[in-house]
Amino acid sequence: MITPDIAIRDVLIGYRTRPRVASHFGHRSGGGPIHHYLATLHPQLYGPTADHGPPPTDLDELRLWALTHAGEHQQKAALDRLAAQxxxxxxxxxxxxxxxxxxxxxxxxxxxxxxxxxxxxxxIHRVSPAFATPHALPEHTSPTTAAPGPDPAPQDITRALADFISPDIAPDDVLLSFRPHPRTGGRFTTREATATAFGSLLHARLHGLEAAAAARPEAWEELNRSPHTAAGQQAAALVRLSNQLHSAGDILTWAQHWSHWHRLPRDIHTQLGSAATTVRELADGISKIPAAPGAALAATPALVPPAAPSPAPPRR
Structure with a gap:
């Protein structure tokens, strides 16, 4: 959909919300090498494969790995990687x-x-061992979503693309961009369109329709590729850190939900929720610095060291 002679490793993808809804979704944005997003999208549409390898080190990728790949016995691995990174x-x-x-x-x-x-x-390192204890989930109950069928419709692809931002956002409010990796020397023009547009185009390609552009849901919008560069290294580093911490918050919330399904002690659930709140407060504070470096910031939340989790969580 970009150019037939570009390597996948040379394409970067970006996600962001439209300004009209950005405040409702924490001004979420993200992005990175497209091959990871494709690897995540495939099991969303066609079901998971048997082996997904070790958890990734990048926290944005770890978030996607946890939400899409991590089964009921992999929460400890995800939390251990989060604590290490x-x-x-x-x-x-x-x-x-x-x-x-x-x-x-x-x-x-x-x-x-x-x-x-x-x-x-x-x-997090103190909490994660609780997930290594054998536990059983209630019958006929799971916090995960069933895998779509083998023949995804355009709306299935559109929804999967939008889910990279949030399961509650409308696909037309998710803007995706493709841009060249710096090593390519700008071999193609950065492009942006909604998840709805990309969903239709991807569906056309998946079904072998050469006239994929016939859907033409909307025209490409040219992106300004200079904001981060113009803002300088300081702003770029802080924006990157804010995004990483937002992903850490999502991982902690994901683990908190699993702690409920695993019937872990209540203090584990509370500690994970507190950690998720703290890391998001840090991300929000850091995100304000590039725009207004002289603005007063609230004090960093103090963290209370948690008690060691019980080696054998009681059943409820």
Whole structure:
């Protein structure tokens, strides 16, 4: 759909919400190499395969891996990977902290955020062993969604694309963009369209219709590829960190839901919810810094070290 001679590894994909609904979905955005999104989309449409490999290290990808691949015995692996990777995300704080023009209050807030992220990792590490204990799910009950049939309709593809942002968002409010990897030297023009448009085009291709553009749901919109570059390394690093932390919040909420289905002790559910709230507050605070580096920020939430989970959660 882009150009027949481009390698998949040289295509980057981006997701964002339309401005009219952005506030309802936490101004969510994301993106990365398209091959991962395709690998995630395929089992959504055709059902999962037997082996999905180890959890990815990137938190955006880990979020997708958890939501689409992780079965009932893989929550601990996802949380362990999250705990291991969170401290590495603080490397993204180095560019802004080394910026001489950064206001002192903002610098202090970011230093507190660094410590809080590391405390979060420790908290998650203490909670994750609870998911290793044998447990049984209630019969005929599952928190996951049944896999679609073998022949997805355009609306199935559209819905799967929109779900990368949220299961509650309308597909027309999800904007997808394709852009070239920097190593390609800009071999094609960055393009953007709604999930609805891409759903129709992908359906046409999946069914072997060469005239995929016949659907023509809407014209391509040219993207301005310079905002992050113009904002500088400081803004780009903080935007990246904010997105990573939002993904961490989604992973923690996902684990919190599983803790309910696994009937784990109530304190595990509470700790996961508290950690999800904290990491999202950090993400929201960090996201405000590039736009207004001199703005006053609320104090970083203090984290209370959790109690070690029971090695044998009681059945309820």
């Amino acid at each position: 969170l401290p590495h995300t603080t490397q993204l704080l180095k560019p802004p902290l080394h910026e001489p023009s950064l206001p002192a209050p903002t610098r202090a807030w970011l230093q507190d955020a660094d410590r809080s992220i590391r405390q979060l990792a420790s908290q």
